[in-house]
Amino acid sequence: KAGVTQTPRYLIKTRGQQVTLSCSPISGHRSVSWYQQTPGQGLQFLFEYFSETQRNKGNFPGRFSGRQFSNSRSEMNVSTLELGDSALYLCASSLDRRGNSPLHFGNGTRLTVT
Amino acid sequence: GQSLEQPSEVTAVEGAIVQINCTYQTSGFYGLSWYQQHDGGAPTFLSYNALDGLEETGRFSSFLSRSDSYGYLLLQELQMKDSASYFCALTGTASKLTFGTGTRLQVTL
Numbered sequence: 001k002a003g004v005t006q007t008p009r010y011l012i013k014t015r016g017q018q019v020t021l022s023c024s025p026i027s028g029h030r031s032v033s034w035y036q037q038t039p040g041q042g043l044q045f046l047f048e049y050f051s052e053t054q055r056n057k058g059n060f061p062g063r064f065s066g067r068q069f070s071n072s073r074s075e076m077n078v079s080t081l082e083l084g085d086s087a088l089y090l091c092a093s094s095l096d097r098r099g100n101s102p103l104h105f106g107n108g109t110r111l112t113v114t
Numbered sequence: 115g116q117s118l119e120q121p122s123e124v125t126a127v128e129g130a131i132v133q134i135n136c137t138y139q140t141s142g143f144y145g146l147s148w149y150q151q152h153d154g155g156a157p158t159f160l161s162y163n164a165l166d167g168l169e170e171t172g173r174f175s176s177f178l179s180r181s182d183s184y185g186y187l188l189l190q191e192l193q194m195k196d197s198a199s200y201f202c203a204l205t206g207t208a209s210k211l212t213f214g215t216g217t218r219l220q221v222t223l
Contacts, residue, residue, distance in 0.1 A: 004156075033210070043157070043201065043213035056210045090156065099144030099205040102159035 001027060004106035006091050012112045018079040021109045025072050025093030031055075032074040033103065034066060037088040046089075049074055050097055078111075086113045116140040116204050118214035125220045126192055134187045134217045136202035143204040146178050146185045147211065152198045160187070162205075189219075197221045 005024040013019050025032050033048035033056075045058040049068035066076040072093070078085055088110050092103035118138040126132040136146070145164040149157040163169050163178035163185065175188040189196055199218050203211040 035211075035213075042215055043203075043211075045210050045212065048210055058210075092157075100162050100164055102147070102162065103149075103157075103211065105156035105158070107156045 004091055004093050004104050006089075006106035006109050008109060009107065010110050010112075012114065013081050014114055015081055015083060017081050018077065019081060019111060020075055020077045021089055021091075021111075023074045023076075023091030023093075023106060025074070025091075026104055029093035029095050029104070030072055031094045031097050031101070032068055032072060033092050033094075034074070034076050035090045035092065035105075036060075037090055037108070038086075043090070046076065055097070081113045083113050086111060116143070116206065116212040118202055118204060118212065120200075120202060120214045120217045122215065123218045123220070125222060128192055128194060128221055128223055130192050131188065131190050132192060132219065134189075134200050134202075134219065136185045136187070136214055138183050138185070138202075138204055138214075140183075140204055140206075140212075143206055145205045146176070147203045147205060148174075148176050148187045149201045149203060149213075150198050151201065151216075157201065160200075192221050194221050194223075 007022045031050045034046040048056040052068045068074045088108045090108045092105045094101040147162045148160040151157040161176040173190045178185045199216045202214040
């Protein structure tokens, strides 16, 4: 079974631009969540989608948004990029929303904002 | 809110046993998870404790004490490939994890 796939792996953008990151979950997994990882702040929850609906949102500004499609694939969008948005963005899928369902992470998209 | 603290770095010798502690503050949670992340890699799930006590999975064991707001990951028979960062995480609402600060484990010969 294929793992979580994130594209692209690397991205370089300029301040003020916008970016869209893509995530394909493990087949059969219905929950997709996004995390931002930086050396200073660690792993921080962005949002979670289940059945095409955002179920949870972390403490990030409205510039960060996402969506989930009927096939469970998900995208996240960051508008008006800032230098501080440079980070590794990780997507994770899980079978369902139970607390003991482990998250399966993709290798992430490394975004650099210049 | 929730917060979790871990030691930033731990060093141990190959073949030894190491314990990585995690203390937390929260108003409520479903369980405590542990994830491993190698440099440049994705976090991978190691274990989950919903109840107090010890969970054993091969060379890895995880412990939770809700009364002490404390948990730990125990790695036995350390191997060089265990050198990685280890994160504890509180599971709040399903699929929303609050991660700890991470512990970088260095296994030496």
